[in-house]
Amino acid sequence: MITVAVDGMGGDNAPACMVQGAVDAINKNSSIKVLLTGRPDDLNKALEGLTYDKSRLEIVPASEVIETGAPPVESVRTKKDSSLVVGLKLVKEQKADAFVSCGSTGAVLVGGQLIAGKIKGVKRAPLAPVIPTVNGAMLLVDCGANVDARAEQLVQFAKMGSIYAEHVMGIKNPRVGIVNIGAEEEKGNALVKETYPLLKECSDINFIGNVEARDIPYGPCDVLVCEAFVGNVILKLYEGVGSALIKEIKSAMLSTTAGKIGGLLAKPSLKGVVKKFDASEYGGAPLLGLKGLVVKAHGSSKAKEVTTAIEQCVSFTEADIAAKIEKSLSV
Amino acid sequence: MITVAVDGMGGDNAPACMVQGAVDAINKNSSIKVLLTGRPDDLNKALEGLTYDKSRLEIVPASEVIETGAPPVESVRTKKDSSLVVGLKLVKEQKADAFVSCGSTGAVLVGGQLIAGKIKGVKRAPLAPVIPTVNGAMLLVDCGANVDARAEQLVQFAKMGSIYAEHVMGIKNPRVGIVNIGAEEEKGNALVKETYPLLKECSDINFIGNVEARDIPYGPCDVLVCEAFVGNVILKLYEGVGSALIKEIKSAMLSTTAGKIGGLLAKPSLKGVVKKFDASEYGGAPLLGLKGLVVKAHGSSKAKEVTTAIEQCVSFTEADIAAKIEKSLSV
Known part of the structure; x- marks a missing residue:
């Protein structure tokens, strides 16, 4: 089972498209489990009426939201209970293999490096759209x-x-x-x-x-x-x-x-x-060199792009990219 | 009278389009005089059958051509009798107010700075398309x-x-x-x-x-x-x-x-x-900060673009841009 944390509140079409995209992903691929971060009320409301395997979709509460225009470093430091920070912590604590967000690029970049953490030997984690x-x-x-x-x-x-x-x-x-x-x-x-x-x-x-x-x-x-x-x-x-x-x-x-x-x-x-x-046909942009996969999808992503971004986490995890990167850099 | 030196041999369509462009420019504007640099035989052949005021078009002989792929610095240094170097020298010696070339960008850039010379105070001459x-x-x-x-x-x-x-x-x-x-x-x-x-x-x-x-x-x-x-x-x-x-x-x-x-x-x-x-509607790219105007037009320029590039030298010279730049940088 591949566990993907999904920022339920980030992006122009959150939470509706994030939730729909997550549901579509688990319905398409039975080896995906999604941890949706965000306000439970909002997320549950968006989940209403959708059919899916409830054992593979879990809400992880986060009360705050980092807005797209907010200063990245400050936001990541102060909004500890934001859907973005909570999602990245799931990666850090190895409760999730990957994290997908359509939220602030700056906050994903800063948070990815600060919270998820870099693979040993990686000097800088680049964003690779x-x-x-x-x-x-x-x-x-x-x-x-x-x-x-x-x-x-x-x-x-x-x-x-x-x-x-x-x-x-x-x-x-x-x-x-x-x-x-x-x-x-x-x-x-x-x-x-x-x-x-x-x-x-x-x-x-x-x-x-x-x-x-x-x-x-x-x-x-x-x-x-x-x-x-x-x-x-x-x-x-x-x-x-x-x-x-x-x-x-x-x-x-x-x-x-x-x-x-x-x-x-x-x-x-x-x-x-x-x-x-x-x-958008190609899913999101990975932040390379982190301990788990962090994917920044476009702020305007619809459900389809969210699903694609979640799916790309599967091949990443299955191929154990992090281990391959660590090995390659130690040569 | 504005005197423009034109590299008769540079560019994909030289000398035909360079010559045609020069003739069109002097026919359109009676205050333009063109000095065509290059092999007299080739240039005279291209001029055959064209009607123009012969007192405003002169051939300045240059026996060599700098090819587009040639190393710029070496070419400018060794091919002293090339249409490009001869044209730039006309600017340096104030026999021409400006120089237009469709030849090697590198050679125009290097030659412009080395031969035409920079305005007092200018640290670097940028190309400004x-x-x-x-x-x-x-x-x-x-x-x-x-x-x-x-x-x-x-x-x-x-x-x-x-x-x-x-x-x-x-x-x-x-x-x-x-x-x-x-x-x-x-x-x-x-x-x-x-x-x-x-x-x-x-x-x-x-x-x-x-x-x-x-x-x-x-x-x-x-x-x-x-x-x-x-x-x-x-x-x-x-x-x-x-x-x-x-x-x-x-x-x-x-x-x-x-x-x-x-x-x-x-x-x-x-x-x-x-x-x-x-x-190509906008003529060529000026190399700013030189004592005269040096214009690099596209290698694939046809007669029309050559004419436009020659015409833009008129406003440059009339407005005495070089003096304005020198004054502005001394503030």
Whole structure:
């Protein structure tokens, strides 16, 4: 049995979609047990009328909620009885194998490192969202809040990302690339220049070299390593350009009659493209290098994304990723 | 009379489009004189049959060409008689007010700083391409090859970008933003945290604070400041996501009959969107802070883009941007 703690109160659609997503997950997979954290009244109300195996869904009371805009460090320190902190403590105390939250990214990042705790040898736990590309999913490590990483940390990101891509995403011998401003080995800023030869020396990863930002949409590798400031820019710009372009295309089509008709006829084709680039298809972003799996799902997640995020905890736990990471970093 | 040196041999479509672009520019604007650098035989052949005022177009012989893939520093140092080096020397010797090239970005950047020379007080000359957004053009400073900038250099980028946006792009009191990973003042990496208060103190720029990458397509400011590694990632990802998405939409539409018909009907609307996001509408990227204007136009530029790039040199020279920059930096 895999036990997943789920933040019942975090995210735009909590608690309804968190509860529905949890119920769907246990109904789909009989080896999942969910511990829902949050206000029992709210959670019980959302559970009303849903059919599920009651022995595999438990409410763990938490009276507080950390709001999305609240200062992360302060919130995690002071709101000890929040659904987020209580959920992370379940991981720390090994009462849960994993924790899924759609709440504040900052609080998940801070709480994940402070409460769930890092695997021995891990210097920094990176946030590794999955980016949809023309040729499938790509893990982008690091997009977290800890910027200005050192070269040795980027090497750890590469190793942890590689293990996650292989065992959770099911990619054999995942190709690892590093974000750079040119294709040649000698290019880059001081950090990348220092990191490149270290990655080249790693015998346990399939390092393919530099990846230029313009190639990212085509998925030139499976694990793309970068410092968190750059990763954050990539993640947000990727989402931003995609949504702006789709929005512009829609409004341009609606502005003429021919465009309207054309848009209607082409709608299924367009929808296919939008779906291809939809990050929510891939569940949440893991925070790598922690003792249990901590998954940050999108704040706007619906039940389906919550279910996907819970399901990804199964492969993580079954493959014993934490042990694999510890072993890989001790080499 | 504004004299613009044009690299006749640089770019995918040289010399034909360089020559055509130069001829169109002098035909459109009688105060432009062009000095075309390159192999006289090739240039004269491309000029055959074109009608123009011969007193305003002169060929300056240069026997060598710096190829796009060649190492920039070495090329600039050894190929003294290349169309690029000869053009930059014309700026240095004040025989030309500006220089336009569609050749190797690296060589233009290196040569611009080494040969044309920096304005007094300028620590680093940034490359500042114009990014098309939903709400018009935005100058992105720096996207050049000199990474790992210091805070004081970013402040200079902000001032120089602001002057360029106001006097060449015609934007009154341009809004200056800095790329960051959050909207709050205290966010960022060490460089941005150090730069933010310095920008806030500048009385001669209209600093509006942090800009998150997801908002870039909507043009939240007129001048967007960042370190060159980040700028390069933004520029290339912006182009990459846009072109990948358009390509996917086209191929998805072509895969069904309804999509094909829909695509035909919606074509004018789609074209409008593509045009809106087309960087070539805005001419080339200026290398700011040099004694004359050095413009790097896209390697794939056609005659129209070359003409636009030459035309932008006029406002630059007329407004005496170099003097304005020198004054601004001495404050």
